[in-house]
Amino acid sequence: MQRIRIDNVTKYYGQNLVLDAVDLDVGEHEVICLIGASGSGKSTLLRCVNKLVPFDHGTIYLDDVSIDDDRFKFSNELHKRVGIVFQAYNLFPHMNVLDNITLAPRKVHGVSRATAEKQALELLSMFGLDGYAGSFPERLSGGQQQRVAIVRALATQPDVLMLDEVTAALDPELIGGVLKIIKELRDKGMTMIIVTHEMGFARDVADRVCFLEGGRILEEAPPDKLLSRPEHPRTQQFLQRIIEAGRL
Amino acid sequence: MSIETRAPAPPAPRSKASFRERFVPFLISAVSVTVVFGLAARVVTSAEHWPRIKLQFFNLEAIRAAFPTVFRGFLTNMTVWVIALVAIAIWALVLAIFRSLNGPLLAPLKVFAILYIDLIRGIPSLLLVLLFGFGIPALQIPGLPRTGLFWGGVAMVMGYSAYAAEVYRSGMEAVHDGQRAAAKALGLSQWQTMRYAIIPQAVRNVLPALLNLAVALQKDVALLSVIGVRDAVREAQIYTARTFNYSSLIAAALLFLAATIPMARLTDYVARKDQERRFQRTV
Numbered sequence: 296m297q298r299i300r301i302d303n304v305t306k307y308y309g310q311n312l313v314l315d316a317v318d319l320d321v322g323e324h325e326v327i328c329l330i331g332a333s334g335s336g337k338s339t340l341l342r343c344v345n346k347l348v349p350f351d352h353g354t355i356y357l358d359d360v361s362i363d364d365d366r367f368k369f370s371n372e373l374h375k376r377v378g379i380v381f382q383a384y385n386l387f388p389h390m391n392v393l394d395n396i397t398l399a400p401r402k403v404h405g406v407s408r409a410t411a412e413k414q415a416l417e418l419l420s421m422f423g424l425d426g427y428a429g430s431f432p433e434r435l436s437g438g439q440q441q442r443v444a445i446v447r448a449l450a451t452q453p454d455v456l457m458l459d460e461v462t463a464a465l466d467p468e469l470i471g472g473v474l475k476i477i478k479e480l481r482d483k484g485m486t487m488i489i490v491t492h493e494m495g496f497a498r499d500v501a502d503r504v505c506f507l508e509g510g511r512i513l514e515e516a517p518p519d520k521l522l523s524r525p526e527h528p529r530t531q532q533f534l535q536r537i538i539e540a541g542r543l
Numbered sequence: 544m545s546i547e548t549r550a551p552a553p554p555a556p557r558s559k560a561s562f563r564e565r566f567v568p569f570l571i572s573a574v575s576v577t578v579v580f581g582l583a584a585r586v587v588t589s590a591e592h593w594p595r596i597k598l599q600f601f602n603l604e605a606i607r608a609a610f611p612t613v614f615r616g617f618l619t620n621m622t623v624w625v626i627a628l629v630a631i632a633i634w635a636l637v638l639a640i641f642r643s644l645n646g647p648l649l650a651p652l653k654v655f656a657i658l659y660i661d662l663i664r665g666i667p668s669l670l671l672v673l674l675f676g677f678g679i680p681a682l683q684i685p686g687l688p689r690t691g692l693f694w695g696g697v698a699m700v701m702g703y704s705a706y707a708a709e710v711y712r713s714g715m716e717a718v719h720d721g722q723r724a725a726a727k728a729l730g731l732s733q734w735q736t737m738r739y740a741i742i743p744q745a746v747r748n749v750l751p752a753l754l755n756l757a758v759a760l761q762k763d764v765a766l767l768s769v770i771g772v773r774d775a776v777r778e779a780q781i782y783t784a785r786t787f788n789y790s791s792l793i794a795a796a797l798l799f800l801a802a803t804i805p806m807a808r809l810t811d812y813v814a815r816k817d818q819e820r821r822f823q824r825t826v
Contacts, residue, residue, distance in 0.1 A: 347724055374730030385725035389743045398739060399729035451730070 297359070298323045298455055298486050299377075304343060304353035305362045306336075311390075313339050314350065314511035321455070324484045328497040328518070331507035332533065337490040344488070345377045357455075371403050377491075378448035382460040384440045386432040386447070392419070393428040396447045404451060411450070416526075418446045422476050438469030440475060449480075456480065458489045474500075494537055496524050506530045602790040609782040609791035616778035617798045622765045623696050623774075628757055630700045635707030636746075639735060642708065643715055658706070663705035669766055671698040676770030692802050695767040703760055710752045714745035751814035762799060775799070 299321040306314035310494055313336045329337040342348045346362060355362045357376065367373040386395050394416070397411040406414075418498050419428060422442050432440050441461055448456060458477065462470040474496050481487065481500050492495055497504050498518045505520065506514045506529070514527040525531045587593060641656035665673070675698035680689040688694070718741050726736040768777035775795040782791035 310797075345728055347727060371730035374728060379728045381721060381725065383721050385721040387725070387740055387744075389747065399731065402735055402739065403730040403732075447729070461624065 296323050297321065298325070298357070298407060299344060299488070299507040300356040300359070301340070301344070302354045304338060304350050304355060304357065306343060306348070306350040313510050314343065317510070317512055318371045319512060319515075321486060321488060323486055325502045326481050326485075326500055328491065328501035328504045328512070329488065329490045329507055330492070330497060330504060330533075335507040336510040337507050338459050339510075341379060341459050341488060341490060344455075344457060345379055347379070374399075375404060375451045376454045377457065378451060378453035378455070379459065380441070380444050380448050380461050382463050384432070384437075384444040384464075386440055386444055388432055391429050391431050392424070392435075395432070395443060396450045400450050409519070415446070415450055418449055420442075422446055423472070425459065435495050436469060437465045438472050441465060442471075445473070445476060455486045455488065458487060458491070460490050460492065462491070462493060482498065494522060494531065494534070498541070508533070510527050569752055574783050580631075590804070598788075600789050600793050602788055603785065605782075605788045605790035606794045609779060609794050612778045612796045613775050614798065616773055617775035617795065619692070619772065620764045620767075620774045620799075621802065623692070623699070623767065624761050625770065626656050626766065627696055627699050627703070627760060631703045631707050631756075631760070632729055634700060635704040636742070638704060638708035639711035639715065640742075642712055643737070645733070645749065660705045660708055663702055664703070664709075668699070668702045668763060671702050672766045672770060675701075676767070691712065691770040692767065692772045695770050695772055699760065699764060699766070703756060703763075707753060707756055710756065711745060713752075714749035717748050718744045724770075747817075751817050752808060754810040754813055758803055758810060761803050761806060765799070 297320050301317055301319040301320075301321075304314055304317045305312070315336075317336070317340060319327070319340075329340065331337055339348060343350045344362070347362070357367070357373065360366060362373055386392075387398070387488040390398065393412060393415055396406070396415040400411040401408055401416070412470045416428060419425060422445070424442055424446065427435065427439065427443070430452065432443065435443065441464075445456075445458075445461070461477075462473050465473065470493070474493065477487070477489070477496075478500055487534075489497070489500070501518045503515060503522045504518045506525070508529055514521060514525060514530045516525075521530065522534065525534060568784050590596075638656045638659060641652040642660070673696050677690040678697040679687070679694045680691060683689065683707065722740050722744070723736060724741040765774060765776045768774050768780070771777070773781075775798055776792075779791040779795040783789055
């Protein structure tokens with residue numbers, strides 16, 4: 296079954312073409328990694344899927360229903376079923392960890408405080424964040440904040456989780472902890488679309504890797520193939536640069 | 544787990560500066576301040592007109608005689624101030640929220656807020672006080688209060704709210720876009736995003752600026768004296784009119800200073816705390 300079907304999506308920022316008729320299918324329990332240089336349209340594609348930004352042409356389907364369908368327009372279902380985690384965490388600085396996590400379940404989805412907090416504490420403990428429920432984000436390390444942000448996105452029990460360069464702002468020694476929980480999520484069967492610059496991680500975690508450039512998916516293949524034997528000359532060039540920079 | 548360190552011991556706490564090192568600069572500043580201010584006082588008090596000035600403005604007996612009524616008037620000022628502060632804090636926030644609304648259905652509220660802020664900010668406070676304080680009681684509409692005190696207070700609230708609304712708005716705009724994106728991605732509605740994500744951060748951002756407005760309002764409540772409210776200034780004027788002595792105005796001035804100076808210090812303190820908070824976050 297296709298969880299998400301991106302069909303011919305085109306997006307302009309003013310006169311700039313950022314997504315050029317993109318097609319992408321994401322099956323249930325599938326993990327897709329999007330790679331490519333900055334400005335290639337990876338993050339914009341994620342933001343189109345949960346309607347953080349509008350797109351100009353094409354359709355995106357969630358379980359075969361267009362996200363522009365009335366069913367999603369007049370409810371919170373899309374945001375409940377598709378979660379996103381940002382590079383800069385974007386935790387609410389005036390709320391403690393527990394309130395950050397329980398805000399959406401309580402205020403958007405009508406879960407009682409007791410239930411929401413119980414679930415939040417379970418998730419925190421699952422991701423090695425026991426004892427941080429009462430802390431404010433600014434007291435946590437970047438890695439801890441990003442884990443809290445992932446827990447916050449999981450608190451509404453989404454079907455699909457999108458991760459937008461979640462380790463790009465972290466110190467190298469903190470990246471491992473975040474990548475570990477993403478792998479755990481993959482093992483639990485979470486459907487994910489991951490924008491990343493960590494090629495080793497993409498190789499470990501992805502079912503398919505897509506290389507984007509100029510708003511187009513130039514090449515799409517299982518990680519072993521795409522990262523080791525890319526076909527498209529641009530993909531080869533991109534990976535060559537990454538190898539030269541010592542990141543693969 | 545402790546790691547054995549090879550570094551030398553930490554430096555001893557800075558040895559106290561010697562008595563001379565600390566005392567001499569203090570002595571110099573004390574002496575120079577005393578000399579300069581003493582000379583200035585000498586020059587002023589030896590002026591030809593000083594005795595008359597002293598009698599007219601700094602007459603202790605007159606200050607003492609006027610004080611009870613001026614003080615009672617001052618309590619009126621402070622009551623108006625406190626009530627107006629609360630009303631302004633709420634009404635200005637409502638205006639700022641109206642102004643930030645998007646969507647065609649809510650356009651009337653947005654337009655109202657823009658017009659309100661533009662119009663009211665362009666009118667002198669004094670004119671608003673005269674217009675409301677004299678104008679509305681003169682209509683004698685049944686059911687509405689007719690006192691100048693009430694309508695003068697309303698005028699102050701209306702005028703200051705326009706400024707405070709702009710302060711709130713700047714605070715809302717200073718909240719990072721990522722916060723809105725996060726709220727939207729979690730499914731919060733436009734209003735919930737405001738209520739739970741933007742406004743709490745905005746209020747914290749602008750608290751020092753709002754307190755500055757509060758200090759300004761603390762003095763501006765004296766404008767109500769022009770519409771006959773028996774506040775500190777009005778009572779002082781009444782005393783002056785009776786005795787041709789201006790010391791009662793000085794008494795009123797001292798009362799205002801006693802209220803505004805601590806308030807200004809509080810504002811400084813809050814602003815400093817705010818700075819520290821921001822600094823900590825960026826580190």
